[in-house]
Each structure stands twice: as C-alpha cells, then as structure tokens.
Amino acid sequence: MQRVVTAEMDLELGASVALIFSIATAQPVPLSSEILTFTQGDREYTPTEIVDQSGSRLHSLTGEPGPLHVRYRATVDGLAASTRTSDLEAITYLRPSRYSQSDEVFAQARRQFRGLAGHDLITAVSEFVSSSVTYTPGLSLGTDSAVTTLMTGQGVCRDYAHLVIALLRAMDMPARYAACYAPGLEPMDFHAVAEAYHDGAWYVIDATRLSDRRSLVRIATGRDAADCAFLSYHGGYVGLDRLHVDAWVESDAASPDVLVDDPLLRGDRGLVDDHEALVQIA
Structure with a gap:
C-alpha cells in the first residue's frame, strides 16, 4: 500500500529572484518514485538541494522574470524510520518562538492544565484547542501567532x-511544528500539525481534526511555520497564480483484504483516527 503526494505551483516572477521551496518529502521518508521540476518556457532549472538538521529538504534556485511552473509528485512506499532526538533538539523545542510564544501563554497554560503530564497533557491540550478554536479559512493572516x-x-x-505548541512548551513539554501532505484532507492543501515529545518519541497532534494522522507524509519540521514555509524568496517580486495540492492512499488491487487492517487507511473499509491515541508521523 502506497501514498501518492503532488503539488503544483504557477508563479509569476517580476525580477531575478532567489527562491527556496519546501515541498518535497523529508528525509527519511521512503520513496519508490519522485519527480520535481521547475520550468520556464523551454528552460528547466536544476535546483540545489539543502537538507536541514531536521531532515527537511529545501530546493534553492534563482529564477528569471516571467512565469515559473513547479511540479512535484512522489510515491511513498512504506513507513519512515524513526530518528533519535538529541538533547539539543529537545531544548530548542522548549523555547518560545516567533509564532508560538509559550512565555506569553505561560500563566493560562499553568492554570488550565495544572497537574497534567505525559499522555494526559497531550490529550487535554489537543481537546482544548480543538474545542476553543473555529476553523475559518481566509480570515487569519500569515503573521497571526498562538497569542492571536x-x-x-x-x-x-x-x-x-502554533497554539498547541505554545501551550505544551509552557507546560515544559517539547513541541514542534510539522508541515505535511495529508491524504483525505478536506479542504485539500498543505497541512500543518504539532508534535509533542513524550517518553522518547514524537507524537502528532492535529487539533483541527481534519486529517487522519496515520496517513500523514512529512515535508518539513521546525520550531513553527517560520521554519517550514513552502516558498520563501528574496530580492524581487513573486506572485502565486495557482497552487494545487493533492494526496491519496493507493492500495494493492490484487490484495483488497489488506485494507481492513491497514493503519494508514480511513473510511468505511478502514480504521478511523480517534485523535486520542498516541500516533507518530509515519
């Protein structure tokens, strides 16, 4: 059983501009195929790949004025191997960051979640954010933070x-941000979730309740969205004319019975994510 992820971007570059993309799956996501192209008329750019300390793969290039078409498609075959978290990472993800100001929500977190730790704390924070925030596409700004x-x-x-991360850090639990492809997501787009570090492993929290956490495919990991933007640019104007993201699960048609027990499937023939169990991004 496989997961397929795709992203298409049509950009308008107003000048020669340095571009950094974060749309490819992270290391060590196991891939059976992957295609990433950057084309401008008859020209195809060859980007420089940079892998950061968290395994996020960035692709950098300098684009010339005019339309630029970005196409990405990958087939994920199997589950990603877990990686060891260093003491430095754990410390980094305890600190306040640009969009997750744990120091500014400290007092409320301590009142709201007093006495909770471990799985109980993860569950309580997830439930609080899920029930107290309304999903409202188009109304929030890119500069909004956990406090907002x-x-x-x-x-x-x-x-x-961001809010989940800030509250967990305020309760002394390392927490980080993950950008993902999310099969079955509605509305479909790049997706963002939080991860909490508990008992030596990272567990994913999707307080929106919109994804099946077991089918997520990691793109990037960081302190917050500032570390995981799908596109960054410097030195000129960039217009985003079109963005289309998709992700789905493919099963082996020759072995349909495997669907019932496969933890990556959802819906009538599979299992449903209850958003309570401890789940890792696979």
Missing part, C-alpha cells in the same frame, strides 16, 4: 498547531 489565535478563537491549521 487564543484571543480570536479562529484560524487555520497552522494557527491550531
């Missing part, structure tokens, strides 16, 4: 993730 989301009670997936 807590005050307004509205946002999209990145806002939910």
